[in-house]
Amino acid sequence: MAIFRALHPLALLACLSAARVIDLEKDLGAKPEDASEATERFNGQKLNESFAQMQPGDRLLIPAKRFHVMGGIQARNLSDVVIQLDGTLVFSERTKDWPRTATGGVLACMRFENLVNVTFTSAGRGTLDGQGGAAWWGFIRYLVHEENRPRLWEMSQIKNVLVERLFLKNAPYWTTSFGGVDGLEIRESDILNERTKHKGHDVYNLGALNTDGWDISGTNVWVHHSKVWNQDDCFTVKGTSSNMLFENIEASGLGLTIGSEGGNDHVSNITFRNVYMDRTFKGIYMKFRDGTPEGQLTIIENITYENIYMKEPEQWAIWIGPAQQSDSREFWKGHPCSLLWPAVPGATCSAAQRGLYRNILIKNVTVDNPKNQPGVILADKAYPMQNLTFDGVKVINWKGNKKNLQYKICDGVDATAKAIGGTDPVPSCFPQAEAESSLLV
Template sequence: MLSSLTFLTALLATTTGVLANPVAIPGPLPTPPPSLKDAVAKRATSCTFSGSDGYSLASVSKASCATIVLSSLAVPSGVTLKLEKLNDGTTVIFQGTSTWGYQEWEGSLISISGNKITIKGDPGSILDGQGALWWDGLGGNGGKIKPKFFKANDLTDSIIQGITIKNAPKNSFSLNRVTRLTVKDVTVDDSAGNYATGGHNTDGFNINNSNDVYFTGVKVWNQDDCMNVNSGTNIYWTNGFCSGGHGLSIGSVANGSVVRNVTFENTVLEKQQQSVRIKTNSGAVASVSDIYYRNIVFNGGTDYGIIVDQSYGGTKHKPTNGVTINNFQLKNVTGTVDSGATQILVECGVGSCTNWVWSGVKVTGGKKSTACLNLPSGISC
């Protein structure tokens, strides 16, 4: 991990001019972080739960606690730490190292919902999913049944701050139907799964049917998407770092989905399968619009630097046009790929990709593609 952070520092130092003075282009404004002080009037009770029975006591006592402190929990196998339908304004604090026992099941290991909720980790705290007990290189594609880690459903006007997740069996954060959520200074570290039969589908963040979500200062080491938006609007990601995974992604976009107004900026990625990706499901009918990547630096892409794939899940290189991709902008996106990788691949359906603007895009290493299809006006591979 230290080498990754050293790489991040060096790359940011070489791109100071770009990152310090980005050229503004149209895009969504950041969602203001919720105030931790003014959320609601706090209840007086603080409750601390720890050890092997802490998970159950927390679940049944949550209604009487304004602050829930979870200290070095040992959650048994096959059990979800349920913090659902919390009282408005509840604060959840993780301390020490909490672990979850092994069992093949779908999970999740944690489930949280509520309004004006603060979820934070004290310095040095770790949520350890002990993923190596499940990892087999297959992720969700077979082998052991693996639980997702942290699920936030119907979380509104809330903040997740300072959490460190390690060794997720599968997806780390699943954010579903969340609105006005800030994710700040969160770390996902699945780097221990970097071997052939190790972690797979260990996505950092999956976004579904969510609106006004703001990410800042997030760091992810994993073996799948650093962050992806499957459906949602007004999603903003800044000052991030991603290592070992599949980049900052839109999709896969399924039938009936809408993805609109998404910005990724001021982020460094290393050793990604691809760094910038839009993937839409073959045969789907959906909408993707107003997508912005700016001030992105990547190094060591193993397959692609930038890829748009409109045949995902279907016949490769046979893109379909039921998902429109309108107003896709890249600004100051630069990086390198490995010798066997492709710099840029764009495979659009006929007429489905419109109004794209790319400037300051430079990918070196690897090879140029000769297989791009139905490129929008002004775009080249």
Template structure:
């Protein structure tokens, strides 16, 4: 069944026999070749040699791990080695030329003693600059750093620790408890709108703004490889203004609220490959700052490759937004598999006239989808309509291409929600796509230049 929502918005849909554009995928190869790779001296610094003790949860190994990292860094770099065993620790700060290697059968287990994550450090939270609770693994202004190994990094978040701060009773919050909605988030949103100096935006535990599991800021040349990351308090991997990043062979499992898997924010040159995502929010969400803070920095995310990844639960498989005020260009997604009744969307772009910015040159091919509950492609320019903000920044989405994408079950194949009274979505192309088990076909408003070639819904050629 094909359905068009009634609307006074004017939109243009055309069916073209072929694509006149060149092969954009050559750009993906150029991006990959341009990414600077990490390289470390062979020197190894075993945390046991610095006093760390395994398999004893009465011993906090923060200082021993810190000493190993500092020694490695001061001697020109190398590998900080975490051997087999369970190692309880507080927050870790990574330094330049250090590869923190968690070997197989080793677990870095982060304490749930909140006091260990104070004092606050400079970071970004939902696209807004602030000082907040120390991320579990953190770096600032570091070059040539890595997290590697076959081991596990466990944030120990649960309904009893961290997740309740979201304020949702489904995650352990109860009446009378503090939460981010009542405390820090509301205040931080006001700080952002008023452009309060960042030095004055300071939040401790009273703000209830949960920390990221991994947060790298202003870094360059980064590798995260082979690890299992689980039970994050908030976003799992959050690089900010970090270029030349490779995420490879990583398993991310975190079912908590806002447990985005990997959120590159204002990053340039990112490769995400052979990873598995099972998350409580978006699997991958590309960002570039929220509203005034994003416009103040005006640093887009750009040149990102996602390939050979598997996505299970999540609000979206590969997502752009919503904190995308700095803009985004050049995404290449290929050879991925996505399937879960708890996966809401496959490719998702979410923004609003609070955010502004331009999203362009999004390319997706050879993606196989089992089940997603809402849409294979969703573009929404009216995300969070109740947000209090300056709404004089209309966003634009253009030049989005999907080819050889198949799905077995969803509500919509294509779902585009443009702005009221404007056409800010353009040049959306689908080729050789087949969407089965679809309930409502396609819904498109506020878009022009939607081009279809050999696109089938429930076995019939799609007509919008």
């Protein structure tokens, strides 16, 4: 797969004699180290003013101090600029005072639209702190806010953007949502959304619901040398997307994700490789949601996952099938697969209709001492998976009953599926497994 780099604006800026440095504190009067509501609003206003006045060649400097801000930071139509975050932007915990639309929807902490040749960087390790914690997280808070919680960082309609040396933490909702992308590089930038220091994903920590990591939709994307620890999808491809490479990364949460796709989306030419996953909840996670109209088809194709090591995954190491999620307060119901399946009797899990997986390669994947069975492979029988290959996909140090060393479900796979390279166990619905079974009769 080709590597797509965002053009680095710093090389361009060196040629621009009129470049300005705008210091958020010295030039605009932003106030550091003050968490009062008045200062949060004042600092947010100054940030918005700074973005509004930026011209090609400018650099906005946020110095190495803590600046408390209210959400609703917005910028549009920036080109050939640098935003240098050397300090920390700490977003307000005042949920009742959060800025909202006329219909009551909360605004994102930060939103950028229509960017061309823009760099987000830091001389050290710039931080965006969403202060999710007690303000926005937890099952009780979910019943109050549901999905109406601010995303930490939104970008839409962006071209040739570089994100480097940033740290994003404790997002109230999705950490990022980058859409309409054509040329994006993310490097040396990490995400951490955790409720405790427990290095796992127990029920309490999973209460940081919907804290997705890098969520990206578009084309020509390269994400590398970055880490995500969160309680939802870690590195995620969404919507109609193509030509993305995620490599040399670490992830622990709901995994390396494509989806939830539906409604005639088409995902193609995506690679995840060279990945370490420590006690992740899910590992490889491809999912369709319900809702593809009759007569249409949602497609995920030409996908590669390779060179992945999972240490003690806690739920499913490999999931290729329906989205295991809820989109309402009735979170115990499947949409299309229940979050409580299969642990709770009566919980259901069904294949999403009119979703097609084809040309999927899972290669050199080691699942070390999983707490559960290896995974789930489940597709609509009307559109079975085509050309699904497991090459060197192995479970090691299995502590359970040998009889249970098999995928929880394997259904909806056509005769082109194959397991090679010493794959163990071979999924039960693959032709080799059927042949081996007949030989034992």
